[in-house]
Amino acid sequence: MLIKLLEKEHMPAVKNLWGYAFENQEPFYSWYFHEVLEPHNVLGLFAGNQLAACLQLNPYRLFLNGNSFGASYVVGVITDPAHRGKGFTKKLMLHAIEEMNYRKHAVSILMPFDTIFYSAYGWELCYTQIRYRVPMEMLRNFSDKVGSFQPIDGELDTEALAFIYQKFSQQYHGYVERNKKNWRVLLKDLVHDGGYAYLLLDEKEQPAGYILYFLKGRKLLIKEMAYIHYQAKKALFAFLYNHQSQASSVEWCAPMGDQSFLFLRDTIKPAHTNVVRILPFMCGRVINVKNALLGCRYKENIHCSYRVQISDSHAPWNNKIFSVVIEKGIPMVEEVKTGHVDLSLSINAFSRLFFGTISLEQAVFMGEAAIQQPSVMENLSRIFVQKNNYINEYF
Structure with a gap:
């Protein structure tokens, strides 16, 4: 058995595994493997000369705790059916953790098929979404026809x-800092799926919002919608409502904290018309605790010190005690061998705290974190606070 980063010659085998396990719909299938995925971002496990399992480590940058972090997005974890049940996934995941640490990616994300499966390796659910399914008629009172719309040009409108x-995104946390390549891939993926993209300009002809969507049967499905102020949001809903002759309903996902449901028309009898659900979306893991803590940037009035003990059976560089001193919002972190500990927790719980999925008080209440020195609780509660996470990347 051999685990290694792949080369171009291995990509047909990776493509075949992907097609068997996920999808092979063209033109996305060929485009993704020929133009998007890079061999050095694929980790493969070989049984003899055969590629038996693989996963992808797609590089991104995430905005977390006041700073930008390099991150690996784990995608396409696949084992050939002839080799399932042999523990190959576990071997790949543990090797992936080492590779991400080598790449100096302090954090990682993945979209789970099961939110519990990857917790064995330290990933925990860190992002959720609100999903709406609304009859088109229910948008009428929430729309406002202001500004103008134009089709998005993937080359000219990136800025x-x-x-x-x-x-x-600035009102949220944990979002991807997209570069030009990210935008190019996002828009090309939309085109391959037969989607549409429109840009909203305000009365001064300045960009105010955009919408990426599909028309599938009598449904309008929104891939992404963003706006810079409330008036732009209402203009986007007016744009949606103008499709009432083509679609009878509209579906979209929004960040947690979105309050559209408060303003959309609904009926209570004989039943609620709109369907609003909370869905699990993305897991997160801290790959390197020390580097993650060093990268944080807090408010300048944060001055404190604490010691945290992490248990991480899959990453020995994390399985330590870390001394953290924060002055004017900037942390200094050192590994220590002995001495008192203020906070102790697993890498799973620490990952949720670091991503801001839960607060320290919630972690303590659920028994996921132990405070050894109650006197530091007040200061730690200012650092590990619950945040409103948002992400909308799919590979």
């Missing part, structure tokens, strides 16, 4: 899209 996305 406008990036500007809107950044303004929209």
